[in-house]
Amino acid sequence: SAVISQKPSRDICQRGTSLTIQCQVDSQVTMMFWYRQQPGQSLTLIATANQGSEATYESGFVIDKFPISRPNLTFSTLTVSNMSPEDSSIYLCSVDQTSGEQYFGPGTRLTVT
Amino acid sequence: QKEVEQNSGPLSVPEGAIASLNCTYSDRGSQSFFWYRQYSGKSPELIMFIYSNGDKEDGRFTAQLNKASQYVSLLIRDSQPSDSATYLCAVTYDYKLSFGAGTTVTVRA
Numbered sequence: 001s002a003v004i005s006q007k008p009s010r011d012i013c014q015r016g017t018s019l020t021i022q023c024q025v026d027s028q029v030t031m032m033f034w035y036r037q038q039p040g041q042s043l044t045l046i047a048t049a050n051q052g053s054e055a056t057y058e059s060g061f062v063i064d065k066f067p068i069s070r071p072n073l074t075f076s077t078l079t080v081s082n083m084s085p086e087d088s089s090i091y092l093c094s095v096d097q098t099s100g101e102q103y104f105g106p107g108t109r110l111t112v113t
Numbered sequence: 114q115k116e117v118e119q120n121s122g123p124l125s126v127p128e129g130a131i132a133s134l135n136c137t138y139s140d141r142g143s144q145s146f147f148w149y150r151q152y153s154g155k156s157p158e159l160i161m162f163i164y165s166n167g168d169k170e171d172g173r174f175t176a177q178l179n180k181a182s183q184y185v186s187l188l189i190r191d192s193q194p195s196d197s198a199t200y201l202c203a204v205t206y207d208y209k210l211s212f213g214a215g216t217t218v219t220v221r222a
Contacts, residue, residue, distance in 0.1 A: 104156040
């Protein structure tokens with residue numbers, strides 16, 4: 001499976017600020033995904049990021065709050081904008097291998113104070 | 114996202130026993146089915162996937178799929194303390210994953 005890295009691994013941010021999370025894959029992949037895992041909860045898909053097109057957002061998530069970039073087939077960023085304490089979560093990127101399985105990066109643990 | 118339900122936990126089993134995890138899903142169009150293991154503070158790790166009705170075995174893990182009943186399960190044989198984790202059932206529809214809430218398994222030594 002692909003090797004996926006995320007930066008930063010964790011951060012503590014002030015309310016009202018923004019944080020950009022990076023996801024790097026060691027091989028080219030068509031589809032990358034961004035998930036959120038709130039404390040004690042399961043994973044919720046935020047958006048699908050395809051290279052060369054706009055990200056596709058799930059219900060309840062909007063581009064102004066979670067802008068996503070996908071400049072090439074190995075890299076994507078997710079920005080959490082105008083943060084509030086409710087945004088405190090683990091943010092995970094995943095990639096879809098050609099066989100359909102998704103593999104996850106190590107995650108970014110975000111705390112908003 | 115589509116609904117995925119898992120049997121409520123936590124599930125405690127003695128070492129060497131079989132742990133049985135169940136999952137049902139709402140959308141008959143779901144195409145692929147996955148089990149992830151998540152240790153505390155770590156990201157989910159894919160341990161099993163199944164696409165066709167029936168059983169699929171990989172080491173001590175067996176996944177079972179019944180599309181007519183919209184049911185998928187995971188059996189962990191000869192449970193070890195290292196199997197203590199939260200197990201997440203995930204279902205795809207149109208390449209997107211929907212996750213269940215997870216079942217936390219504790220294996221007692």
